[in-house]
Amino acid sequence: MADVRVLGATAVIEAQSAEALKGVGDFARERGVWLRPIGRWLYTMPAYITSEAEIAQITSVMKAWFLEQ
Numbered sequence: 001m002a003d004v005r006v007l008g009a010t011a012v013i014e015a016q017s018a019e020a021l022k023g024v025g026d027f028a029r030e031r032g033v034w035l036r037p038i039g040r041w042l043y044t045m046p047a048y049i050t051s052e053a054e055i056a057q058i059t060s061v062m063k064a065w066f067l068e069q
Helices: 024-029 052-067
Strands: 003-007 011-013 036-038 040-044
Touching: 011 036, 011 052, 024 052, 040 052
Parallel strands: none
Antiparallel strands: 003 011, 011 040, 036 040
16 A cells, blocks of 8 residues: 545545556455546545445455455
């Protein structure tokens, strides 16, 4: 993980390379979260009506991806 940024409801984790995010979409969907990397950036933009529990699930899946790699 190179850098984490949050602005409003947008959170981005910048990976060292795009290759580091290969397979993250499938990984997240298997855990009930939809994430899509763009290049070497993994981001989420949840709706404003997203509950705290759902935000926790999204962030835990993002974190798990990097911890399990």
